[in-house]
Amino acid sequence: xxxxDALHNLEKLDLESLTAEVVALAVxxxxxxxxxxxxxxxxxxxxxxxxxxxxxxxxxxxxxxLRVFLGKRSASTSTxxxxxxxxxxxxxxxxxxxxxxxxxxxxxxxxxxxxxxLSGDLHLYDEDVYSLPAAERIExxxxxxxxxxxxxxxxxxxDGGSFDAATGSKVLANSRGFVGGYRSSYAGVAxxxxxxxxxxxMQRDGWWSSARRLADLExxxxxxxxxxxxxxxxxxxxxVPTQRVPIVFAREVAGTLLGSVFEAxxxxxxxxxxxxxxxxxxxxxxxxxxxxxxxxxxLLPTGMGGFGTSPFDGEGLPSLRTVVVENxxxxxxxxxxxxxxxxGMKSTHNASRGLAGAPGIGCGNLYLEPGKLTPEQIIADVxxxxxxxxxxxxxxxxxxxxxxxxxxGLWIENGQLTHAVEEVTIAGNLAxxxxxxxxxxxxxxxRGAVASPTLRIDGMMLAGS
Numbered sequence: 001x002x003x004x005d006a007l008h009n010l011e012k013l014d015l016e017s018l019t020a021e022v023v024a025l026a027v028x029x030x031x032x033x034x035x036x037x038x039x040x041x042x043x044x045x046x047x048x049x050x051x052x053x054x055x056x057x058x059x060x061x062x063x064x065x066l067r068v069f070l071g072k073r074s075a076s077t078s079t080x081x082x083x084x085x086x087x088x089x090x091x092x093x094x095x096x097x098x099x100x101x102x103x104x105x106x107x108x109x110x111x112x113x114x115x116x117x118l119s120g121d122l123h124l125y126d127e128d129v130y131s132l133p134a135a136e137r138i139e140x141x142x143x144x145x146x147x148x149x150x151x152x153x154x155x156x157x158x159d160g161g162s163f164d165a166a167t168g169s170k171v172l173a174n175s176r177g178f179v180g181g182y183r184s185s186y187a188g189v190a191x192x193x194x195x196x197x198x199x200x201x202m203q204r205d206g207w208w209s210s211a212r213r214l215a216d217l218e219x220x221x222x223x224x225x226x227x228x229x230x231x232x233x234x235x236x237x238x239x240v241p242t243q244r245v246p247i248v249f250a251r252e253v254a255g256t257l258l259g260s261v262f263e264a265x266x267x268x269x270x271x272x273x274x275x276x277x278x279x280x281x282x283x284x285x286x287x288x289x290x291x292x293x294x295x296x297x298x299l300l301p302t303g304m305g306g307f308g309t310s311p312f313d314g315e316g317l318p319s320l321r322t323v324v325v326e327n328x329x330x331x332x333x334x335x336x337x338x339x340x341x342x343x344g345m346k347s348t349h350n351a352s353r354g355l356a357g358a359p360g361i362g363c364g365n366l367y368l369e370p371g372k373l374t375p376e377q378i379i380a381d382v383x384x385x386x387x388x389x390x391x392x393x394x395x396x397x398x399x400x401x402x403x404x405x406x407x408x409g410l411w412i413e414n415g416q417l418t419h420a421v422e423e424v425t426i427a428g429n430l431a432x433x434x435x436x437x438x439x440x441x442x443x444x445x446x447r448g449a450v451a452s453p454t455l456r457i458d459g460m461m462l463a464g465s
Contacts, residue, residue: 015040016181018064018082019173026068026091027175031098033069033109034175035315037353038062041168044134048141049160056138065355068094072103078355106341109315114347115178116318118297118311123304125183126213129165137163140189140220147224148193154235155228159192159204161220172353178316186307187214191227195235203234203420205390210447212304230389233410237420239465240411246385247426247460248378248412251443253391254452258366260430261292262450264398265324265332266350266361267339276401276431277330285330286434289371292325294334296349296364300446308364308449314353319364322348328434336361368452371440375454378439380415386462387412388426401430421464428460436460 013021019036026034040062047055064087065078075097079090132140145161164187171181192206207227209218249257261277269275277285296319298306312318315337323331335343336351336359352362379387392406404427410417428436441454 015169015171016173016179019171020179022064022066022087022091023173023175025087026066026094029091029095030070031068031095031175032071035067035109036064036173037355038064038171039168039355041166043164043166044130044137045162045164046138046141047160047162048138048145049158051142051146053138054160063355064090065353066090066094067358068098069108070095070098072105072107073098073101074104074107074358075101076357106338108337109174109176110317110337110347112176115174115176115316116312117180117316118319122182122297122309122311123299124212124309125167125185126215126304127167127185128214129167129185129187129212131214137165143220144189144191144224144227145193147221148191148228148231149224151193151225151228152195152232154195154197155193155231156196157194157202159194159206161191161224162189164188165214172312172314172316174316180312180316182311185212187211187217189217189220189223191220191224193224193228193231195231197235203231203237205230205234208447210307211302212307216302216304234408234420234422237408237422239423240386240421240462241465242461242463244459244461246382246438246456246458247462248382248385248387249452249455249457250375250387250389250409251441251445251452251454252447253388254368254455255448255450256391257430257433257455258292258368258450258452260396260398260403261324261434262294262334262363262366264401264430265330265334267333267335267343268361269398270333271339271342274399276398277333280330281333283330284328285431286325286328287437288328289440290325290328290434290437291323291369292366293321293323293369294348294350294363294366295321297321298365306365306446306449308366310364313349314351314359314362315347317347317349317351320349322350334361334363363449365446366450367444367446368440368455370442370444370453372442373439375441375443378441378454378456379412379417381439382412382415382456384414385412386410386421386424386426387417396430398430401432403428403430403433424462424464426460426462428457432459433457
Protein backbone atom coordinates (compact mmCIF):
# COMPACT_ATOMS: atom_id res chain seq x y z
CA UNK A 1 0.00 0.00 0.00
CA UNK A 2 1.15 3.54 -0.74
CA UNK A 3 2.13 5.31 2.48
CA UNK A 4 -0.63 7.67 3.67
CA ASP A 5 1.76 10.25 5.11
CA ALA A 6 3.78 10.37 1.91
CA LEU A 7 0.59 10.85 -0.11
CA HIS A 8 -0.47 13.89 1.89
CA ASN A 9 -0.71 17.06 -0.25
CA LEU A 10 0.92 15.51 -3.33
CA GLU A 11 -1.45 17.52 -5.50
CA LYS A 12 0.32 20.71 -4.35
CA LEU A 13 3.72 19.63 -5.68
CA ASP A 14 5.27 20.90 -8.91
CA LEU A 15 5.55 18.31 -11.70
CA GLU A 16 9.19 17.48 -11.04
CA SER A 17 8.66 16.88 -7.34
CA LEU A 18 5.44 15.01 -8.03
CA THR A 19 6.96 12.49 -10.46
CA ALA A 20 9.95 11.87 -8.22
CA GLU A 21 7.68 11.34 -5.21
CA VAL A 22 5.37 8.95 -7.10
CA VAL A 23 8.39 6.87 -8.17
CA ALA A 24 9.52 6.72 -4.53
CA LEU A 25 6.03 5.67 -3.44
CA ALA A 26 5.95 2.87 -6.02
CA VAL A 27 9.34 1.52 -4.88
CA UNK A 28 8.30 1.76 -1.24
CA UNK A 29 5.16 -0.19 -2.11
CA UNK A 30 7.20 -3.05 -3.59
CA UNK A 31 8.24 -2.16 -7.15
CA UNK A 32 11.75 -3.23 -8.12
CA UNK A 33 11.85 -0.27 -10.52
CA UNK A 34 9.44 2.51 -11.45
CA UNK A 35 9.07 5.30 -13.98
CA UNK A 36 6.63 8.21 -13.87
CA UNK A 37 5.78 10.79 -16.52
CA UNK A 38 3.68 13.89 -15.95
CA UNK A 39 2.27 16.39 -18.40
CA UNK A 40 0.38 19.63 -18.00
CA UNK A 41 -0.63 22.18 -20.55
CA UNK A 42 -3.23 24.50 -21.97
CA UNK A 43 -4.53 25.13 -25.44
CA UNK A 44 -6.63 27.62 -27.36
CA UNK A 45 -8.32 26.80 -30.66
CA UNK A 46 -10.77 28.78 -32.77
CA UNK A 47 -12.33 28.10 -36.17
CA UNK A 48 -14.10 30.91 -37.99
CA UNK A 49 -16.37 30.11 -40.94
CA UNK A 50 -17.71 32.83 -43.23
CA UNK A 51 -16.62 35.40 -40.68
CA UNK A 52 -18.47 33.83 -37.76
CA UNK A 53 -16.95 31.88 -34.88
CA UNK A 54 -17.91 28.25 -35.43
CA UNK A 55 -15.90 26.55 -32.67
CA UNK A 56 -13.93 27.99 -29.78
CA UNK A 57 -12.02 25.90 -27.27
CA UNK A 58 -9.87 26.79 -24.29
CA UNK A 59 -8.71 23.98 -22.05
CA UNK A 60 -6.09 22.93 -19.58
CA UNK A 61 -4.99 19.46 -18.53
CA UNK A 62 -2.73 17.74 -16.04
CA UNK A 63 -2.02 14.01 -16.02
CA UNK A 64 0.34 11.40 -14.66
CA UNK A 65 1.46 8.00 -15.91
CA LEU A 66 3.25 5.29 -13.93
CA ARG A 67 5.12 2.20 -15.12
CA VAL A 68 6.24 -0.29 -12.50
CA PHE A 69 8.41 -3.40 -12.61
CA LEU A 70 8.35 -6.49 -10.44
CA GLY A 71 11.50 -8.15 -11.72
CA LYS A 72 10.70 -8.95 -15.35
CA ARG A 73 6.98 -8.28 -14.94
CA SER A 74 5.69 -4.79 -15.71
CA ALA A 75 2.48 -2.80 -15.97
CA SER A 76 1.45 0.80 -16.44
CA THR A 77 -1.46 3.00 -15.36
CA SER A 78 -2.37 6.66 -15.80
CA THR A 79 -4.65 9.21 -14.23
CA UNK A 80 -5.78 12.82 -14.39
CA UNK A 81 -6.78 12.64 -10.73
CA UNK A 82 -3.75 14.06 -8.95
CA UNK A 83 -5.31 14.06 -5.51
CA UNK A 84 -3.72 11.90 -2.82
CA UNK A 85 -6.45 9.31 -3.31
CA UNK A 86 -6.03 9.32 -7.08
CA UNK A 87 -2.30 8.74 -6.79
CA UNK A 88 -2.79 6.00 -4.22
CA UNK A 89 -5.06 4.17 -6.66
CA UNK A 90 -2.56 4.76 -9.48
CA UNK A 91 0.30 3.13 -7.54
CA UNK A 92 -1.73 0.24 -6.16
CA UNK A 93 -3.38 -0.40 -9.54
CA UNK A 94 -0.05 -0.56 -11.37
CA UNK A 95 1.43 -3.01 -8.87
CA UNK A 96 -1.68 -5.19 -8.92
CA UNK A 97 -1.52 -5.39 -12.72
CA UNK A 98 2.19 -6.17 -12.72
CA UNK A 99 1.62 -9.18 -10.46
CA UNK A 100 -0.65 -10.85 -13.04
CA UNK A 101 1.39 -10.14 -16.19
CA UNK A 102 3.78 -12.57 -17.82
CA UNK A 103 7.53 -12.20 -17.38
CA UNK A 104 9.41 -10.72 -20.31
CA UNK A 105 13.20 -11.21 -20.38
CA UNK A 106 13.65 -8.01 -22.42
CA UNK A 107 11.64 -5.86 -20.06
CA UNK A 108 13.20 -3.19 -17.84
CA UNK A 109 14.50 0.35 -17.64
CA UNK A 110 17.71 1.35 -19.42
CA UNK A 111 20.98 1.03 -17.50
CA UNK A 112 21.91 3.85 -15.11
CA UNK A 113 24.81 5.12 -17.20
CA UNK A 114 22.60 5.56 -20.27
CA UNK A 115 20.37 8.32 -18.89
CA UNK A 116 20.94 11.97 -19.62
CA UNK A 117 19.58 15.18 -21.09
CA LEU A 118 20.94 17.70 -23.58
CA SER A 119 22.30 20.80 -21.88
CA GLY A 120 21.53 24.36 -22.87
CA ASP A 121 18.37 26.00 -24.13
CA LEU A 122 16.84 24.12 -27.07
CA HIS A 123 14.36 26.99 -27.56
CA LEU A 124 11.26 24.83 -27.41
CA TYR A 125 9.18 27.41 -25.56
CA ASP A 126 8.20 31.03 -26.10
CA GLU A 127 5.53 32.70 -24.04
CA ASP A 128 4.55 34.98 -26.93
CA VAL A 129 2.17 32.33 -28.31
CA TYR A 130 -0.30 33.71 -25.76
CA SER A 131 0.68 37.35 -26.20
CA LEU A 132 -2.44 38.08 -28.26
CA PRO A 133 -5.69 38.66 -26.36
CA ALA A 134 -8.41 36.11 -27.19
CA ALA A 135 -10.25 38.61 -29.40
CA GLU A 136 -7.13 39.12 -31.53
CA ARG A 137 -6.56 35.38 -31.87
CA ILE A 138 -10.07 35.09 -33.26
CA GLU A 139 -9.31 38.01 -35.54
CA UNK A 140 -6.24 36.18 -36.91
CA UNK A 141 -8.48 33.29 -37.95
CA UNK A 142 -10.95 35.74 -39.46
CA UNK A 143 -8.19 37.57 -41.36
CA UNK A 144 -6.84 34.32 -42.87
CA UNK A 145 -10.28 33.29 -44.11
CA UNK A 146 -11.09 36.79 -45.36
CA UNK A 147 -7.89 36.98 -47.42
CA UNK A 148 -8.80 33.69 -49.09
CA UNK A 149 -12.39 34.75 -49.81
CA UNK A 150 -11.27 38.07 -51.31
CA UNK A 151 -8.64 36.50 -53.57
CA UNK A 152 -11.01 35.53 -56.41
CA UNK A 153 -14.77 35.67 -57.11
CA UNK A 154 -14.78 31.94 -57.78
CA UNK A 155 -14.07 31.38 -54.09
CA UNK A 156 -17.58 31.51 -52.66
CA UNK A 157 -17.42 29.38 -49.55
CA UNK A 158 -15.03 28.20 -46.89
CA ASP A 159 -14.25 25.42 -44.46
CA GLY A 160 -12.91 28.18 -42.27
CA GLY A 161 -9.91 30.01 -40.95
CA SER A 162 -8.31 28.86 -37.73
CA PHE A 163 -5.86 29.92 -35.05
CA ASP A 164 -4.32 27.62 -32.44
CA ALA A 165 -1.97 28.16 -29.53
CA ALA A 166 -0.69 25.75 -26.90
CA THR A 167 1.92 25.45 -24.19
CA GLY A 168 2.89 22.39 -22.21
CA SER A 169 5.34 20.88 -19.75
CA LYS A 170 6.62 17.31 -19.52
CA VAL A 171 8.58 15.70 -16.70
CA LEU A 172 10.01 12.17 -16.57
CA ALA A 173 11.48 10.51 -13.47
CA ASN A 174 12.56 6.97 -12.64
CA SER A 175 13.99 4.92 -9.81
CA ARG A 176 17.45 4.84 -11.39
CA GLY A 177 18.11 8.48 -10.64
CA PHE A 178 16.84 10.28 -13.73
CA VAL A 179 14.62 13.35 -13.41
CA GLY A 180 14.19 15.69 -16.38
CA GLY A 181 11.66 18.08 -17.80
CA TYR A 182 11.04 20.74 -20.42
CA ARG A 183 8.44 23.22 -21.66
CA SER A 184 7.20 23.62 -25.22
CA SER A 185 4.93 25.97 -27.14
CA TYR A 186 3.04 26.02 -30.43
CA ALA A 187 1.07 28.47 -32.55
CA GLY A 188 -0.63 27.94 -35.90
CA VAL A 189 -2.86 29.71 -38.41
CA ALA A 190 -4.67 28.14 -41.38
CA UNK A 191 -7.30 28.73 -44.06
CA UNK A 192 -9.34 26.29 -46.15
CA UNK A 193 -11.40 27.98 -48.91
CA UNK A 194 -13.77 26.38 -51.44
CA UNK A 195 -14.06 27.42 -55.09
CA UNK A 196 -16.79 26.73 -57.65
CA UNK A 197 -16.04 25.68 -61.22
CA UNK A 198 -17.97 26.79 -64.31
CA UNK A 199 -19.97 23.55 -64.20
CA UNK A 200 -20.85 24.06 -60.55
CA UNK A 201 -18.42 21.48 -59.15
CA MET A 202 -16.61 22.47 -55.98
CA GLN A 203 -12.95 22.17 -55.08
CA ARG A 204 -11.19 22.76 -51.78
CA ASP A 205 -7.64 23.09 -50.57
CA GLY A 206 -5.84 24.96 -47.84
CA TRP A 207 -2.62 26.23 -46.37
CA TRP A 208 -1.15 26.77 -42.94
CA SER A 209 1.77 28.09 -40.94
CA SER A 210 2.99 26.69 -37.63
CA ALA A 211 5.78 27.72 -35.27
CA ARG A 212 6.94 27.55 -31.67
CA ARG A 213 6.48 31.31 -31.30
CA LEU A 214 3.96 33.75 -32.71
CA ALA A 215 6.63 35.96 -34.25
CA ASP A 216 7.65 33.18 -36.66
CA LEU A 217 4.18 32.63 -38.10
CA GLU A 218 3.42 33.81 -41.61
CA UNK A 219 0.79 36.52 -41.68
CA UNK A 220 -2.89 35.50 -41.85
CA UNK A 221 -3.15 37.37 -45.15
CA UNK A 222 -0.26 35.42 -46.70
CA UNK A 223 -1.82 32.14 -45.54
CA UNK A 224 -5.22 33.07 -46.95
CA UNK A 225 -3.80 34.09 -50.33
CA UNK A 226 -1.74 30.91 -50.64
CA UNK A 227 -4.73 28.78 -49.64
CA UNK A 228 -6.76 30.52 -52.35
CA UNK A 229 -4.06 29.93 -54.98
CA UNK A 230 -3.92 26.24 -54.15
CA UNK A 231 -7.70 25.94 -54.28
CA UNK A 232 -8.08 27.77 -57.59
CA UNK A 233 -5.50 25.60 -59.34
CA UNK A 234 -7.69 22.57 -58.63
CA UNK A 235 -10.59 23.91 -60.69
CA UNK A 236 -11.28 21.93 -63.83
CA UNK A 237 -9.79 18.78 -62.33
CA UNK A 238 -10.30 15.60 -64.31
CA UNK A 239 -9.04 12.05 -64.54
CA VAL A 240 -6.27 11.00 -66.89
CA PRO A 241 -5.76 7.64 -68.63
CA THR A 242 -4.05 4.77 -66.84
CA GLN A 243 -0.34 4.83 -67.65
CA ARG A 244 3.16 4.44 -66.22
CA VAL A 245 4.67 7.91 -65.79
CA PRO A 246 7.08 9.86 -63.58
CA ILE A 247 5.49 11.07 -60.36
CA VAL A 248 6.68 14.33 -58.79
CA PHE A 249 5.75 14.60 -55.13
CA ALA A 250 5.37 18.18 -53.90
CA ARG A 251 7.28 18.73 -50.68
CA GLU A 252 4.10 18.96 -48.59
CA VAL A 253 3.21 15.35 -49.50
CA ALA A 254 6.70 13.87 -50.03
CA GLY A 255 7.11 13.70 -46.25
CA THR A 256 4.53 10.89 -46.13
CA LEU A 257 7.04 8.67 -47.94
CA LEU A 258 9.55 9.34 -45.17
CA GLY A 259 6.91 8.39 -42.64
CA SER A 260 6.55 5.02 -44.35
CA VAL A 261 10.33 4.50 -44.38
CA PHE A 262 10.43 5.38 -40.67
CA GLU A 263 7.71 2.84 -39.92
CA ALA A 264 9.59 0.18 -41.89
CA UNK A 265 12.87 1.01 -40.10
CA UNK A 266 11.39 1.07 -36.59
CA UNK A 267 12.50 -1.61 -34.18
CA UNK A 268 8.97 -2.90 -33.59
CA UNK A 269 8.57 -3.82 -37.26
CA UNK A 270 12.13 -5.15 -37.56
CA UNK A 271 12.18 -7.60 -34.64
CA UNK A 272 8.82 -8.97 -35.72
CA UNK A 273 10.12 -9.43 -39.27
CA UNK A 274 7.19 -7.29 -40.44
CA UNK A 275 9.16 -4.90 -42.65
CA UNK A 276 10.62 -4.91 -46.13
CA UNK A 277 13.77 -3.45 -44.52
CA UNK A 278 14.33 -6.36 -42.11
CA UNK A 279 17.85 -7.77 -42.54
CA UNK A 280 18.90 -4.91 -44.83
CA UNK A 281 21.34 -3.03 -42.57
CA UNK A 282 24.43 -2.02 -44.53
CA UNK A 283 22.72 -2.67 -47.86
CA UNK A 284 22.01 -0.22 -50.68
CA UNK A 285 18.24 0.35 -50.46
CA UNK A 286 17.99 3.67 -52.33
CA UNK A 287 19.71 5.81 -54.95
CA UNK A 288 23.21 6.97 -54.02
CA UNK A 289 22.28 10.63 -53.48
CA UNK A 290 19.47 9.90 -50.99
CA UNK A 291 20.11 10.50 -47.27
CA UNK A 292 17.47 10.37 -44.52
CA UNK A 293 18.23 11.74 -41.06
CA UNK A 294 16.34 11.64 -37.77
CA UNK A 295 17.61 14.52 -35.64
CA UNK A 296 16.08 15.01 -32.19
CA UNK A 297 18.51 17.86 -31.41
CA UNK A 298 17.91 20.22 -34.33
CA LEU A 299 17.37 23.97 -34.22
CA LEU A 300 15.47 25.58 -37.09
CA PRO A 301 16.77 28.58 -39.09
CA THR A 302 14.55 30.73 -36.85
CA GLY A 303 16.70 29.70 -33.87
CA MET A 304 13.85 27.77 -32.27
CA GLY A 305 13.89 24.02 -31.71
CA GLY A 306 12.23 21.82 -34.31
CA PHE A 307 8.87 20.21 -33.65
CA GLY A 308 10.67 16.92 -33.05
CA THR A 309 13.41 18.38 -30.85
CA SER A 310 13.64 17.48 -27.15
CA PRO A 311 16.40 17.21 -24.54
CA PHE A 312 15.72 13.51 -23.91
CA ASP A 313 13.59 10.70 -25.31
CA GLY A 314 10.62 8.93 -23.75
CA GLU A 315 12.90 6.84 -21.52
CA GLY A 316 15.21 9.60 -20.34
CA LEU A 317 18.07 8.96 -22.79
CA PRO A 318 19.72 12.09 -24.27
CA SER A 319 18.47 13.02 -27.73
CA LEU A 320 20.61 12.06 -30.72
CA ARG A 321 21.05 12.69 -34.42
CA THR A 322 20.71 9.36 -36.25
CA VAL A 323 21.42 8.82 -39.94
CA VAL A 324 18.86 6.27 -41.13
CA VAL A 325 19.87 6.10 -44.79
CA GLU A 326 23.24 7.47 -45.94
CA ASN A 327 23.91 7.86 -49.66
CA UNK A 328 21.35 5.14 -50.28
CA UNK A 329 22.71 2.70 -47.67
CA UNK A 330 20.53 1.68 -44.70
CA UNK A 331 22.72 2.59 -41.70
CA UNK A 332 20.42 2.36 -38.69
CA UNK A 333 17.14 1.06 -37.44
CA UNK A 334 15.29 3.33 -35.01
CA UNK A 335 15.07 1.74 -31.60
CA UNK A 336 13.95 2.16 -28.03
CA UNK A 337 15.46 0.08 -25.20
CA UNK A 338 13.03 -2.82 -25.53
CA UNK A 339 13.41 -3.30 -29.30
CA UNK A 340 17.18 -2.81 -29.05
CA UNK A 341 17.38 -5.67 -26.55
CA UNK A 342 15.21 -7.82 -28.80
CA UNK A 343 17.61 -7.23 -31.67
CA GLY A 344 20.83 -7.38 -29.64
CA MET A 345 21.57 -3.74 -30.47
CA LYS A 346 21.75 -0.34 -28.74
CA SER A 347 18.87 2.11 -28.45
CA THR A 348 18.97 5.04 -30.88
CA HIS A 349 17.15 7.06 -28.20
CA ASN A 350 13.90 7.08 -30.16
CA ALA A 351 11.56 6.04 -27.33
CA SER A 352 8.26 7.90 -27.34
CA ARG A 353 6.10 8.01 -24.23
CA GLY A 354 2.55 9.01 -23.54
CA LEU A 355 0.99 8.83 -20.12
CA ALA A 356 -0.29 5.29 -20.59
CA GLY A 357 1.45 2.13 -21.76
CA ALA A 358 5.04 1.17 -22.39
CA PRO A 359 7.31 3.39 -24.52
CA GLY A 360 6.84 3.17 -28.26
CA ILE A 361 9.13 4.42 -31.03
CA GLY A 362 8.85 7.93 -32.41
CA CYS A 363 10.81 10.14 -34.74
CA GLY A 364 12.42 13.44 -33.89
CA ASN A 365 12.92 15.79 -36.85
CA LEU A 366 12.86 13.29 -39.70
CA TYR A 367 13.98 14.68 -43.03
CA LEU A 368 15.46 13.88 -46.41
CA GLU A 369 18.54 15.94 -47.18
CA PRO A 370 17.85 18.39 -50.03
CA GLY A 371 19.34 18.24 -53.50
CA LYS A 372 20.24 21.08 -55.85
CA LEU A 373 17.25 21.32 -58.21
CA THR A 374 14.35 23.71 -57.75
CA PRO A 375 10.82 22.26 -58.07
CA GLU A 376 10.49 24.19 -61.33
CA GLN A 377 13.62 22.54 -62.72
CA ILE A 378 12.37 19.09 -61.72
CA ILE A 379 8.99 19.68 -63.39
CA ALA A 380 10.59 21.16 -66.52
CA ASP A 381 12.42 17.87 -67.13
CA VAL A 382 9.25 15.75 -67.15
CA UNK A 383 7.76 15.12 -70.63
CA UNK A 384 4.50 13.77 -69.18
CA UNK A 385 3.64 12.94 -65.58
CA UNK A 386 1.78 13.89 -62.43
CA UNK A 387 2.73 16.57 -59.90
CA UNK A 388 1.11 15.23 -56.72
CA UNK A 389 -0.19 17.84 -54.28
CA UNK A 390 -2.56 15.68 -52.22
CA UNK A 391 -2.79 12.06 -51.07
CA UNK A 392 -5.74 10.11 -49.67
CA UNK A 393 -6.14 6.80 -47.89
CA UNK A 394 -3.72 4.48 -46.12
CA UNK A 395 -2.38 2.29 -48.88
CA UNK A 396 1.15 1.54 -47.68
CA UNK A 397 2.12 -1.96 -46.56
CA UNK A 398 5.52 -1.79 -44.83
CA UNK A 399 5.72 -5.59 -44.66
CA UNK A 400 5.85 -5.95 -48.44
CA UNK A 401 6.60 -2.36 -49.42
CA UNK A 402 3.49 -2.22 -51.61
CA UNK A 403 2.33 1.37 -52.11
CA UNK A 404 -1.05 2.52 -53.42
CA UNK A 405 -2.60 5.91 -52.68
CA UNK A 406 -5.39 8.04 -54.03
CA UNK A 407 -3.93 11.25 -55.41
CA UNK A 408 -4.77 14.73 -56.63
CA GLY A 409 -2.45 17.12 -58.38
CA LEU A 410 -1.52 18.80 -61.64
CA TRP A 411 -0.73 17.19 -64.97
CA ILE A 412 2.72 17.84 -66.41
CA GLU A 413 3.00 18.05 -70.20
CA ASN A 414 6.29 18.97 -71.88
CA GLY A 415 7.66 20.30 -68.62
CA GLN A 416 4.66 22.53 -67.93
CA LEU A 417 1.84 22.27 -65.39
CA THR A 418 -1.32 22.13 -67.50
CA HIS A 419 -4.54 21.09 -65.71
CA ALA A 420 -5.72 19.72 -62.39
CA VAL A 421 -6.07 15.96 -61.89
CA GLU A 422 -8.33 14.08 -59.46
CA GLU A 423 -9.74 10.60 -58.84
CA VAL A 424 -6.55 8.75 -59.71
CA THR A 425 -4.40 6.26 -57.82
CA ILE A 426 -0.63 6.04 -57.86
CA ALA A 427 0.99 2.67 -57.14
CA GLY A 428 4.40 1.09 -56.79
CA ASN A 429 6.61 -0.60 -54.23
CA LEU A 430 8.64 1.35 -51.69
CA ALA A 431 11.71 -0.83 -52.20
CA UNK A 432 11.64 0.00 -55.91
CA UNK A 433 10.54 3.62 -55.43
CA UNK A 434 13.58 4.39 -53.26
CA UNK A 435 15.81 3.13 -56.05
CA UNK A 436 13.89 5.06 -58.71
CA UNK A 437 14.21 8.54 -57.20
CA UNK A 438 15.55 10.51 -60.16
CA UNK A 439 15.47 14.05 -58.73
CA UNK A 440 15.62 15.60 -55.25
CA UNK A 441 14.59 19.20 -54.77
CA UNK A 442 16.39 22.00 -52.96
CA UNK A 443 13.21 23.18 -51.24
CA UNK A 444 13.39 21.44 -47.84
CA UNK A 445 11.21 23.30 -45.33
CA UNK A 446 10.01 22.26 -41.88
CA ARG A 447 6.30 22.83 -41.25
CA GLY A 448 6.19 19.88 -38.87
CA ALA A 449 8.47 17.19 -37.46
CA VAL A 450 8.72 15.34 -40.82
CA ALA A 451 9.97 17.16 -43.92
CA SER A 452 11.12 16.38 -47.43
CA PRO A 453 12.00 18.42 -50.50
CA THR A 454 10.22 17.82 -53.80
CA LEU A 455 10.88 14.30 -55.15
CA ARG A 456 10.63 12.80 -58.60
CA ILE A 457 10.13 9.01 -58.74
CA ASP A 458 10.03 7.19 -62.07
CA GLY A 459 8.36 3.91 -62.98
CA MET A 460 5.17 4.28 -60.92
CA MET A 461 1.76 3.29 -62.21
CA LEU A 462 -0.99 5.87 -62.41
CA ALA A 463 -4.48 4.33 -62.50
CA GLY A 464 -7.09 6.67 -63.90
CA SER A 465 -9.80 6.49 -66.56
